[in-house]
Amino acid sequence: MKVLGIDTSNYTTSVAVACDDGYRHVREILDVKDGERGLRQSDALFLHTKNLPRLIEQLGAGKVDAVAFSSRPRAVDGSYMPCFLAGEAVARSIAATLGVPCFAFSHQAGHIEAAVRTSGAELCDKFLAFHLSGGTTEILLARADEKEGWLSDIVGRTLDISAGQLIDRTGVLLGLKFPCGNELEKLAAACDEKITDARPSLSGGSCNLSGAENKIQDLISRGKSREYVARYAIELVGKTVAGMTAAAREKYRALPVLYAGGVMRNGMIKNMLASEFDGIFFAKTELASDNAVGTAYLGMKAMGGK
DSSP: OEEEEEEEOSSEEEEEEEETTEEEEEEEEOOOOTTOOOOOHHHHHHHHHHHHHHHHHHHTOOSOSEEEEEEESSSSTTOOOTTHHHHHHHHHHHHHHHTOOEEEEEHHHHHHHHHHHHSOOOOOSEEEEEEESSSOEEEEEEEEETTTEEEEEEEEEBSSSOHHHHHHHHHHHTTOOSSOHHHHHHHHHTOOSOOOOOOOEEETTEEEOHHHHHHHHHHHHTTOOHHHHHHHHHHHHHHHHHHHHHHHHHHOTTOOEEEESGGGGOHHHHHHHHTTOSSEEEOOGGGTSSOSHHHHHHHHHHTTOO
């Protein structure tokens, strides 16, 4: 069995093919102009429309048994972003032409599935899952669902900006190109000062991060080094995620925790968490950020595959 997956998130065009013996995928980060901190939905939709034919040709999936796509951010009523229309249009067109089934899943379910497949953990049908990205900072009670792949209830979340937004906004302030995660981590690794004032703002398992953005602006205005500011931002995010993990573990003591999303490509944050908690698992670094691999595998499951 072979299934084509398509995911068109706000910042990445992704296509993948999953089959019984593994997966292949191709993706492209959408171009954001220097100094800017994101894309308008209309621009993202246009770029996905340009990228998809070329990436599908590059993937070379050939004849497939089904097509799966990301149709919305979360599997809840009212969840909608125009950028996913590009993937839906291509997915439905391919499926109709080939006369094969077409399945819609949420972007978040795809993230969870990719993390489950690559974490190396033997996870049951219910666990805690972090989704940490430029658009989302949530810890979820995830549970398997026959139709949606994964459904989730929010256990904790950001009450203002996301962890990915804090990292990217910090990077842009430091002159890095958006998205900034990889370059910010390189800067942070060069910091030889100890960070003593990165204190997370937590409330009932949720967090606030906009205050940290104000603190970072203050650090820059006071002349702190770029390396120090980068390290501060990453450690603040790491401590915030650790605090949210601890709060969720108080309520759901027996459940493992799975971490996914672009922020979880960060090795410093993973090391901070691994040093503090047992029973936690991470998506493979390659598939922590936006990808269509999880979506393709959800399509395989919908077709009765493993």
